[in-house]
Amino acid sequence: MKCDVCFRRCDIDEGRPGFCGSRINENGIIKADNYGRLTAIALDPIEKKPLKRFHPGSAILSVGSYGCNLRCPFCQNSDISWSDYALSCKDQTRYCSPEDLVRLALNYRKQGNIGLAFTYNEPLIGYEYVRDTAKLAHEAGLVNVMVTNGTADLAVLKELQPHIDAMNIDLKGFTDRYYRDVLKGSRKMVMDFIEEAVKSCHVELTTLIVPGENDTEDEIRELSLWVSQLENGKDIPLHLTRFFPRFHMQDRNATDIALVYRLADVARENLRYVYTGNC
């Protein structure tokens, strides 16, 4: 059976998981095996997502599951994304139904919580849980945020759009080489996803500046120009963040802070709101 959630189009044998470790073939049906299986839950400042221009100063109950459809070698959440442990950690998770999660989010209201953020691992590979929970959250008067790599078919986005109020989407670089060879992803799928997402909700973008991969002025100029040409593109916030050696990418130093600031100035040639992170 084929999974059509992302560009990989995994052909999954009965009882087996796909590449992301989160979707399985069960009795001839492809389903999210990580549905409601939480690995992390925390009340975070919304700026940590990062979202700078969506309910600033508020807090949001943030949850994650396990698995990922990319293979970023510098992943900061490898314990729940694509390490050996992450891809076999289902038994270590705890099940939380959509109803229970919304109840929990409402309980946190007195601590400033405005809703739910689906984050930490890649939420799109378990989009059914996001959809079902976010729908209930809206009915309860909460808002919904998704932090994502944007690597999913537009049909998946369409199912989520009525329920999601804001997204932070990674636009990790602006070359096919980097997406294909380093991240094992698809730049085109992410660009198509962003182009549609900005039409229905508040979107902020994040680019991690990795030395030697995506750190030239030309690349950031091209990236920011493309963003500026989207719907209301000049007002889309862009976060340029500093890389630190992590996980399988320990062969280079952290990004030079002065470089991050210089690239932010380049992006400001095209965009109104450019933020630097981890500097």
Ligand code: SF4
């Ligand atoms: S979502 Fe997972 S199972 Fe589906 S195509 Fe992508 S990697 Fe494969």
